[in-house]
Amino acid sequence: MVSLQLLTNPKTSPLYCHTFSPKTLKNKPRTLTVNSLLQYNRKPQLAGEAPRVVVITSGKGGVGKTTTAANISLSLARLGFSVVAIDADVGLRNLDLLLGLENRVNYTVFEILNGDCRLDQALVRDKRWSNFELLCISKPRSKLPIGFGAKALVWLVDALKGREEGTPDFVLIDCPAGIDAGFITAISPANEAVLVTTPDITSLRDADRVTGLLECDGIRDIKMIVNRVRTDMIKGEDMMSVLDVQEMLGLPLLGVIPEDTEVIRSTNRGHPLVLNRPPALAGLAFEQAAWRLVEQDSMKAVMMEEEPKKRGFFSLFGG
Numbered sequence: 001m002v003s004l005q006l007l008t009n010p011k012t013s014p015l016y017c018h019t020f021s022p023k024t025l026k027n028k029p030r031t032l033t034v035n036s037l038l039q040y041n042r043k044p045q046l047a048g049e050a051p052r053v054v055v056i057t058s059g060k061g062g063v064g065k066t067t068t069a070a071n072i073s074l075s076l077a078r079l080g081f082s083v084v085a086i087d088a089d090v091g092l093r094n095l096d097l098l099l100g101l102e103n104r105v106n107y108t109v110f111e112i113l114n115g116d117c118r119l120d121q122a123l124v125r126d127k128r129w130s131n132f133e134l135l136c137i138s139k140p141r142s143k144l145p146i147g148f149g150a151k152a153l154v155w156l157v158d159a160l161k162g163r164e165e166g167t168p169d170f171v172l173i174d175c176p177a178g179i180d181a182g183f184i185t186a187i188s189p190a191n192e193a194v195l196v197t198t199p200d201i202t203s204l205r206d207a208d209r210v211t212g213l214l215e216c217d218g219i220r221d222i223k224m225i226v227n228r229v230r231t232d233m234i235k236g237e238d239m240m241s242v243l244d245v246q247e248m249l250g251l252p253l254l255g256v257i258p259e260d261t262e263v264i265r266s267t268n269r270g271h272p273l274v275l276n277r278p279p280a281l282a283g284l285a286f287e288q289a290a291w292r293l294v295e296q297d298s299m300k301a302v303m304m305e306e307e308p309k310k311r312g313f314f315s316l317f318g319g
């Protein structure tokens with residue numbers, strides 16, 4: 001049996017628990033009668049001061065930063081928090097695509113810096129969740145706008161704090177791959193980071209390097225998401241376990257996201273995974289990660305276990 005559950009303190013926390021058999025999972029992935037975390041009867045308590053400026057980074061490209069940024073920011077908005085997501089992946093921007101907002105991006109930071117529009121004109125408000133807004137740095141495939149760098153991004157985040165409608169609860173920054181100028185710019189206004197890694201050695205090496213750079217920049221609050229995890233491969237010892245990853249990086253675990261074909265489907269549709277009903281496994285995992293990002297003291301919350309008595313990799317979340 002596989003059980004997926006979120007349980008902090010059973011007395012004080014809402015409870016999410018669902019049990020299903022691997023056979024059910026294999027044959028009917030879309031008809032799982034799992035309940036969303038959104039059925040919780042309370043809003044999580046925001047730990048830390050608003051706005052929490054969180055950069056989603058990795059070092060290596062293609063590990064799931066944009067997928068994470070899209071799903072976590074929408075999950076946060078659905079939990080009732082005001083969220084601004086900034087696509088700082090200049091030139092290779094695709095957060096708008098994943099969110100299905102590409103046709104609504106008329107202005108970017110490039111036009112703000114040129115004096116062609118105001119900040120509020122460049123912010124794209126989601127019609128589904130009015131407390132969610134997207135800000136893109138530039139048009140797709142364009143170069144870094146002249147005059148755009150760390151100072152400009154810090155200025156933008158400060159401007160977001162000073163808006164009439166109030167400071168957002170979260171500013172999430174989707175960081176480009178690599179550790180060059182785009183990376184330095186993207187991390188500059190952040191006071192916390194979510195490091196996305198896949199359980200493979202190249203991604204881990206890059207993640208480790210990025211952790212060092214984040215710390216040098218004064219970002220000490222770093223949590224990790226292990227993405228594209230496959231239990232079958234871990235069982236066959238063809239993939240590192242989440243515990244191995246944790247031991248190598250020594251970072252608190254924000255979430256473990258399974259490899260899930262629904263991610264690719266939702267990417268191509270421009271329909272974020274966390275909006276899927278019934279929810280996909282990866283969508284639930286992102287929702288859980290969002291919850292834990294809000295309530296920082298619930299880092300030990302998630303358990304997704306296999307064969308409860310054995311030390312399955314999912315049973316080792318969060319120490």
Ligand code: ADP
Pocket residue numbers: 058060061062063064065066067068177227228229257258259260261263264267282
């Ligand atoms: P990055 O922003 O780090 O370059 P993306 O979020 O764009 O990475 O993801 C790269 C590719 O991997 C996309 O095609 C995405 O659909 C796919 N992907 C990401 N996470 C998963 C997952 N958990 N399961 C399956 N595919 C995934």
Ligand code: MG
Pocket residue numbers: 065066067089094
């Ligand atoms: Mg990306």
